[in-house]
Amino acid sequence: MSTTVERTRASDRAYATLLEEIQSGALAPGTVLAEVEQAARLGVSRTPLREALQQLSADGLVEQQSPRVTVVTDIDADDIRSLFEIRRALEESAARLAAERGDAELFAALAGEFAAAAASLDATTGRDDYYALIARFDAAVDAAVDNDYIAAALRTVRTHLVRVRRMARDKPERLAASVAEHRLIAEALAERDGDLAAHATHVHLRNALTSILDSIQNPDHTSNRGQS
Incomplete structure (x- = not known):
């Protein structure tokens, strides 16, 4: 034994x-x-x-x-598009479920944290705190959904997303937009508006994919950290 x-x-x-x-x-x-x-x-x-x-x-x-x-294994633009296809399906569904099942007060508090994060993104520590906030937000959504099958599928997707983020460029304008997008999702969850939460998630993922593909197809970057 x-x-x-x-x-x-x-x-x-x-x-x-x-x-x-x-x-x-x-x-x-x-x-x-x-x-x-x-x-x-x-x-x-x-x-x-x-x-x-x-x-x-x-x-x-x-x-x-x-x-x-x-x-x-390698990962290229086609792999990333495929990854985002399944990510979109999973996260939009998760947003709808979290709006129904989640703790409205918790998501309202997270929305406030995203609002505060916008002021500190210029500093490296601010960006580190922001990525940690995204991780806590994802964990809160997972807990609200409370579906082991969705959680397992998302863990696989996120395993690959870490590689994708490393390939992407850290663009200040994209970071600022990402903060606003996450804030809107959190606010929709706090208001238990599943349709808005799913739509805001869709817009966020579309913008994240566009930014990542632009970074890897135009690799004139100096940073190895991206946004998703």
């Missing part, structure tokens, strides 16, 4: 490390993840490494090219 638990923990550690490295770009698309080398680098045996690679493969972040060689 203890051996199984230890292997699971080793697999979880390997998975977490590789996931962070893929999402951050430390392991770029096309990077070969040979079992022997990666197991030694991560300080695990090959069995938990294989389990970690299997999970990453299920996430769509790596693919197996041979029995012992796995590579980090």
Whole structure:
């Protein structure tokens, strides 16, 4: 029993490390993840490494090219469009459900935080706080929806979104628009207006996709952080 638990923990550690490295770009698309080398680098045996690679493969972040060689998958404009198609379907549905089921006072408070965030986006710490606020907003929506299937699907989408955000340019005008868009969604949720929440989510995702595609197709950027 203890051996199984230890292997699971080793697999979880390997998975977490590789996931962070893929999402951050430390392991770029096309990077070969040979079992022997990666197991030694991560300080695990090959069995938990294989389990970690299997999970990453299920996430769509790596693919197996041979029995012992796995590579980090690429992500291009078509992949991003496809990702946003499923994101749009999931998040618009989630917005409608959250408007019905959520805590109106909580979303009103989050709307106030988005309003306050607009004044601090010029500073790096302000942007960090804003991304943390988005994460708390997403968590509040997930909790309000209370649907394990939707939550699981959104976790997969968000796993890939971290890579997409890294590829996009940090544009001040897009950040400001994103704040306003999130504020409108939160206000609609606070008012229990599902139609407005879904429409505002649709507009936000359309604008985010346009900005991300512009960034990767015109890569004259100096920052590796994007908005979504």
